[in-house]
Every structure is written in C-alpha cells, then in structure tokens.
Amino acid sequence: MWPIFLRFLFFLLLVKPFLLLAVGISVRGRQRLPHQGPALIVANHNSHLDALALAAILPLRLLPHTRPAASAEYFLQGRWRSWFARKVIGIIPVATKGGAAHAEVLHEVKEALLAGDLVIFFPEGTRGEPEALGQLKSGIVWLAETLPEVPIYPIRLRGLGKVLPKGAWLPVPFFCDAWVGERLRWEGDRQRFMTALVTRLTEPT
Amino acid sequence: MSVILSSPVLAILGGVWGLLLLATLVVWRIAPTPDSELRQRVRSWWIIVALCSLALTFSRTAALVFFGLVSFLALKEYLTLVPTRQADRRVLFWAYLSIPLQYYWIGIEWYGMFIIFIPVYMFLLIPVALVLAGDTQGYLRAAGTLHWGLMSMVFSLSHLAFLLVLPQGQYPQVSGPGLVLFLLLLTELNDVAQFCWGKLFGKHKISPTVSPNKTVEGFVGGAMTTLLLSALLASWLTPFGLRDALLAGALIAVAGFFGDLSLSALKRDLGIKDSGRLLPGHGGILDRIDSLTYTAPLFFHFTRYLYF
Numbered sequence: 001m002w003p004i005f006l007r008f009l010f011f012l013l014l015v016k017p018f019l020l021l022a023v024g025i026s027v028r029g030r031q032r033l034p035h036q037g038p039a040l041i042v043a044n045h046n047s048h049l050d051a052l053a054l055a056a057i058l059p060l061r062l063l064p065h066t067r068p069a070a071s072a073e074y075f076l077q078g079r080w081r082s083w084f085a086r087k088v089i090g091i092i093p094v095a096t097k098g099g100a101a102h103a104e105v106l107h108e109v110k111e112a113l114l115a116g117d118l119v120i121f122f123p124e125g126t127r128g129e130p131e132a133l134g135q136l137k138s139g140i141v142w143l144a145e146t147l148p149e150v151p152i153y154p155i156r157l158r159g160l161g162k163v164l165p166k167g168a169w170l171p172v173p174f175f176c177d178a179w180v181g182e183r184l185r186w187e188g189d190r191q192r193f194m195t196a197l198v199t200r201l202t203e204p205t
Numbered sequence: 206m207s208v209i210l211s212s213p214v215l216a217i218l219g220g221v222w223g224l225l226l227l228a229t230l231v232v233w234r235i236a237p238t239p240d241s242e243l244r245q246r247v248r249s250w251w252i253i254v255a256l257c258s259l260a261l262t263f264s265r266t267a268a269l270v271f272f273g274l275v276s277f278l279a280l281k282e283y284l285t286l287v288p289t290r291q292a293d294r295r296v297l298f299w300a301y302l303s304i305p306l307q308y309y310w311i312g313i314e315w316y317g318m319f320i321i322f323i324p325v326y327m328f329l330l331i332p333v334a335l336v337l338a339g340d341t342q343g344y345l346r347a348a349g350t351l352h353w354g355l356m357s358m359v360f361s362l363s364h365l366a367f368l369l370v371l372p373q374g375q376y377p378q379v380s381g382p383g384l385v386l387f388l389l390l391l392t393e394l395n396d397v398a399q400f401c402w403g404k405l406f407g408k409h410k411i412s413p414t415v416s417p418n419k420t421v422e423g424f425v426g427g428a429m430t431t432l433l434l435s436a437l438l439a440s441w442l443t444p445f446g447l448r449d450a451l452l453a454g455a456l457i458a459v460a461g462f463f464g465d466l467s468l469s470a471l472k473r474d475l476g477i478k479d480s481g482r483l484l485p486g487h488g489g490i491l492d493r494i495d496s497l498t499y500t501a502p503l504f505f506h507f508t509r510y511l512y513f
Contacts, residue, residue, distance in 0.1 A: 024278075024281070024483075026482050130291065159285070162289075162291075165291060165294075168294060170294065170295065170298060172294050172297045172298050172301070173281050173301065174281065174284060174285045175281060175282060175285040175481060175483075
C-alpha cells in the first residue's frame with residue numbers, strides 16, 4: 001500500500017508542481033479525457049516526461065490505476081530504479097527488444113487493461129527524433145484488435161521533447177501543449193485504424 | 206520592511222475594482238454568449254487585477270515574488286516562441302536563473318547591480334556559455350535572441366519592481382506601490398483607450414505592415430485619455446506637479462504604443478497571432494505586458510531622475 005502513498009506524494013509534491021506550474025502544460029479537449037478505466041492512452045513519445053505528463057493531466061483519483069507501459073530493458077536496470085519504476089510509478093515493463101510474439105510481450109498490458117486500469121502506451125516504442133512522430137509499431141494494432149471493447153484516447157504532446165530531450169538530464173522550462181483527440185475504437189480494419197491514429201497524433205484537433 | 210501602504214493606493218485600487226465591475230456589466234450586455242472573446246477577456250482581467258491588488262497590498266516581498274513570476278512566465282513564453290538550438294539548453298537554464306538574482310538585487314536595494322547585471326554581466330556571460338556549448342552554426346542568432354529576451358522580459362520589467370524600493374520618505378504621500386499602480390494603470394488603460402478610440406474612429410493606419418489595427422485616431426484619442434488620467438491620478442499617487450504629470454502621461458502613451466508595436470513585429474516575424482494561451486481572451490502573457498516592457502524603464506528613469 002505505501003508505494004501508492006509514495007506515488008501520490010511524488011505526483012503532488014514534484015510532478016504536478018513541476019509540470020503544471022514551472023513548465024506549464026496547456027490541455028486542449030480536456031473534456032475528452034477518460035473518467036474511468038479501462039482506457040488505453042496513446043501518445044507520441046519524445047521525452048521521459050511524457051508518461052508523467054499524461055498521468056499528471058488525468059484526474060488525481062485515477063492515479064492508482066494509471067500505469068505507463070515502459071521499456072523493461074531500461075527501467076528494470078538496477079535495484080532502485082526498478083523498484084521506483086515498478087512500485088512508485090507503477091510501470092508495466094515491456095520487453096521491447098527480442099522479437100517475441102505480441103501475445104507474450106504485451107501480456108501484462110493486456111492483463112492490466114482487463115483489470116480496468118488506464119494504460120499509457122507509446123506506439124512508437126521509443127522516444128525517437130525530437131518533436132517528430134516516428135514509425136508506429138504494430139503492438140498498438142494487436143492491443144486494439146485483441147481488446148476491441150477498450151476505448152483508445154489519442155493525445156498529441158508538444159514541447160516536452162524540448163523540456164527534457166533524449167540524453168539530457170537537466171530539464172529547462174518551455175510551455176507545452178497536449179491535444180486530446182477524438183476517442184478511437186477498433187473497427188476491424190488495420191489500415192484505417194493506423195491512419196486515424198497517426199492523424200490524431202500529428203494534427204491538432 | 207513591509208510595504209508602506211498609503212490610503213490613496215487603496216482608494217485607487219477600489220476604483221479599479223469598481224471600473225472592472227462596470228466593464229463586466231457592460232460586456233454582459235453587449236456579449237451575451239458566455240464564451241465570447243470579450244467575456245473571456247474581462248474574466249482574465251479579474252484575475253490580473255486580483256493578483257496585482259494582492260501583490261501590491263500584501264508585502265514588498267510578495268510584490269517582488271509576483272513580478273519575478275511575471276518575468277519568468279514572459280521569458281518562458283518568449284523562449285517557447287522563438288527558435289532555440291538544442292545545444293543551448295544549459296544556456297537557457299542560466300538565463301532563467303538570472304530572474305531570481307535580478308529581483309534579489311532589487312530586494313536588497315542594490316541599484317548599481319540591478320542596473321548593470323543583465324546589460325553587462327549577463328551580456329558577457331551568455332556568449333561564454335554559448336561558446337562552451339561549442340556550436341557555431343547560428344551562434345549570433347542564438348546570442349541575439351537570448352539577449353533580446355532577457356532585456357525585454359527580465360531587465361525592462363524589473364524596473365517596475367524597483368519603483369517599490371525607491372528611497373521613501375522624501376514625499377510623505379508617495380509610496381512604492383503607489384508609483385507601481387500609477388504606471389500599471391496608465392499603461393494598461395492607454396492600451397485599452399487606444400484600442401477603443403481606434404475601433405470607434407480609426408481610419409488612417411499608422412503601420413499597416415506591422416499592426417493594421419493601429420490608427421492615428423486611436424493613438425491620438427488614447428494619448429489624450431492617458432494625459433487626462435495622468436493629470437487626475439498624479440496628485441494621489443506620485444510626487445508630480447501638473448507639468449510632470451502631463452509629461453509622464455505623454456511618455457507612457459508613446460512608449461506603450463511602441464512597446465506594443467515591437468511585440469507585434471516579433472509575432473509577425475514568427476508568423477503567429479497570439480503569443481500564448483495563458484490569458485484567455487488576451488492571448489499569452491506577452492500580449493498583455495508588451496507595452497510595459499517599454500513604459501516601465503522609461504517611466505522609472507523619468508521619475509528617478511527628477512525626484513529621487
């Protein structure tokens with residue numbers, strides 16, 4: 001129980017004041033954010049701050065059920081980082097390298113969604129070039145197809161890649177934006193799903 | 206030392222709240238939809254007036270922290286708009302750090318440091334930090350961009366705060382918050398008056414390429430309104446006689462006009478309309494403080510040279 005308490009402390013004392021006051025994230029389409037789980041929150045990925053920012057703009061009561069899917073190779077390195085990432089942030093480790101089947105790699109993500117959690121998922125798989133959307137991997141299609149009843153919330157982030165880009169350790173304040181796009185559902189067509197998702201992650205709506 | 210509050214400050218603040226209430230009622234009449242720009246703008250004014258009233262009446266430290274935050278938000282908005290190089294992140298961090306220092310010099314009333322810290326020390330330090338970052342591609346642009354931002358958003362604006370600590374006591378009825386209130390009120394009302402006169406009678410454009418809304422009629426009408434207000438308010442809040450009140454009013458009207466134009470030119474250059482989304486109905490914070498970056502240092506030196 002007390003890691004959850006630490007998570008609240010971490011968000012209330014550090015993440016929210018830093019991201020919402022010092023940096024300043026302006027959310028557009030806030031009314032389209034999920035009010036309850038299960039939900040798959042999908043965003044473009046440029047910074048370690050992305051997952052924290054997405055968790056911070058959701059209502060605080062959803063925090064215990066909000067879980068970012070994150071690279072097992074990176075976040076499970078070292079005892080303390082692993083403990084902090086797993087217990088306090090509540091990440092779902094995903095083995096991004098190794099080429100195993102989706103069902104195996106994304107098993108824990110699927111279980112979390114079935115349990116009603118809100119999962120933060122970056123379909124690019126990695127942070128990539130600053131402020132540019134990379135090629136989406138097929139994991140998101142597999143998730144959407146496997147769990148068609150789970151609503152998908154696409155959110156386009158801008159600016160966090162300037163605040164804390166890949167390889168940097170010193171965050172520098174810039175105003176950031178988060179556009180919450182129209183909710184997506186799986187309708188049976190891979191191509192149409194991907195096009196709709198890419199549109200929502202690149203164009204402001 | 207806490208702020209010495211004179212009753213004129215409270216009286217004028219009361220007047221501002223009354224004026225805003227009146228403006229709100231008028232706007233409710235002419236703009237019936239709750240989300241119209243005019244209504245949003247008035248709503249933002251309530252927040253600005255409430256925060257300024259608190260900062261000016263609570264304590265001197267509160268006022269310094271408040272103006273420091275305004276500088277921070279302005280610099281952040283500016284750095285978000287202009288192109289910056291990823292190699293300069295550490296330099297940007299130093300630029301932000303100059304804000305608490307600059308307001309600290311004001312807090313300890315060290316005029317000599319306050320007046321040279323950014324134009325001399327930061328001016329020399331930033332190129333050093335840029336050189337250490339090692340990227341010569343776009344070097345001049347990066348240095349120039351940062352200097353302009355620091356001078357406008359930190360150095361110029363901080364003159365507003367130094368009005369709070371000008372030597373007190375020579376003029377019993379004059380207080381630091383009174384001078385700040387005078388400058389803020391005249392600068393913002395000058396903006397509003399130029400806008401209103403321009404909307405009503407505007408015909409001849411002054412600067413069609415930079416800001417097509419600026420007209421000779423708006424400028425003259427606004428300047429006259431500001432002169433009148435300055436003459437009315439000066440005896441309450443400042444040590445000025447009628448002649449100096451009119452001069453101060455003219456200075457604020459002209460400086461405010463060019464401050465506004467200067468930021469319009471920056472926005473044109475960057476191809477944007479509003480500088481941000483911090484103040485619904487106004488745009489960003491730069492859209493509101495553009496005139497102040499010109500009026501604050503000029504009014505400060507006018508007052509300091511003649512009276513303190």
